[in-house]
Amino acid sequence: MSMHFGPRDAPPSWFEPAERIPQPRRPALTARPEPSRIAEWGSATCDKIVGGIRGGLWRFTEGVADVLFPGLGPTVGAARRSTKWGPSLVGLNDGRDADVKIGLVGSENLGLWTIFRTRLGQSDLGPRPVWCTDLATVPLGTEGINTEATAITGIEDVKPTDVGRLLLAPPSADARTRLLLRVDVRRRSGIVAVDAGDGVWQRRLFFTVVHPARRGDGHHETYRVVCPVCGRRRLAQFRGFDVCSDCGWLLTQT
Numbered sequence: 001m002s003m004h005f006g007p008r009d010a011p012p013s014w015f016e017p018a019e020r021i022p023q024p025r026r027p028a029l030t031a032r033p034e035p036s037r038i039a040e041w042g043s044a045t046c047d048k049i050v051g052g053i054r055g056g057l058w059r060f061t062e063g064v065a066d067v068l069f070p071g072l073g074p075t076v077g078a079a080r081r082s083t084k085w086g087p088s089l090v091g092l093n094d095g096r097d098a099d100v101k102i103g104l105v106g107s108e109n110l111g112l113w114t115i116f117r118t119r120l121g122q123s124d125l126g127p128r129p130v131w132c133t134d135l136a137t138v139p140l141g142t143e144g145i146n147t148e149a150t151a152i153t154g155i156e157d158v159k160p161t162d163v164g165r166l167l168l169a170p171p172s173a174d175a176r177t178r179l180l181l182r183v184d185v186r187r188r189s190g191i192v193a194v195d196a197g198d199g200v201w202q203r204r205l206f207f208t209v210v211h212p213a214r215r216g217d218g219h220h221e222t223y224r225v226v227c228p229v230c231g232r233r234r235l236a237q238f239r240g241f242d243v244c245s246d247c248g249w250l251l252t253q254t
């Protein structure tokens with residue numbers, strides 16, 4: 001993974017040495033999903049769709065945690081060293097035949113979560129939670145530590161099978177697939193894009209990182225029943241925040 005790193009932090013050990021970022025080698029494929037693939041996507045769990053990038057998403061979250069939440073770095077580092085524990089992946093709308101998948105990757109112990117939203121197809125327009133941020137995938141900016149950085153980007157090579165479910169058409173078994181993760185530092189929100197092996201970044205997932213400052217015992221000072229974005233009534237409660245299990249709308253408890 002090469003890393004364009006933000007202020008206040010040296011690249012963690014899991015970042016491989018920086019290397020040149022390849023430029024697009026040929027135009028995007030005009031892949032369209034087959035009906036069977038749409039049905040397959042709808043009935044699949046979050047783990048089936050996103051499980052292959054769970055590790056990459058969490059490593060990135062850990063790597064940027066101290067930039068997004070100054071002071072959190074040592075706690076994250078200690079947790080990483082002291083256990084063999086891996087992050088949980090929670091699919092919030094599993095089993096509902098949904099064309100948008102909403103889930104979280106994170107740690108209850110750390111109180112650090114990455115909430116994600118992904119949809120089959122390259123665009124995810126229409127009503128969305130405000131944290132969905134249409135970050136561009138290019139330019140990547142200069143490599144190394146930049147104290148003025150407003151965004152942090154990580155890139156890593158991944159297996160075709162790890163990202164195949166995120167794409168309209170599965171890549172070939174020998175495709176040189178890559179993952180790009182980019183977060184807007186101020187908004188603490190970002191995107192995951194996939195290179196299916198043709199050098200073109202396809203934005204495939206939105207995410208936002210939360211670390212509720214005051215993590216209570218689950219009691220709510222305000223209690224909402226209806227999601228203001230999608231109008232449905234399936235808000236999932238976590239320690240310090242609520243998230244709509246249908247669209248990803250987020251309410252951090254204060």
Ligand SMILES: [Zn+2]
Binds near residue numbers: 229232248
């Ligand atoms: Zn909603």
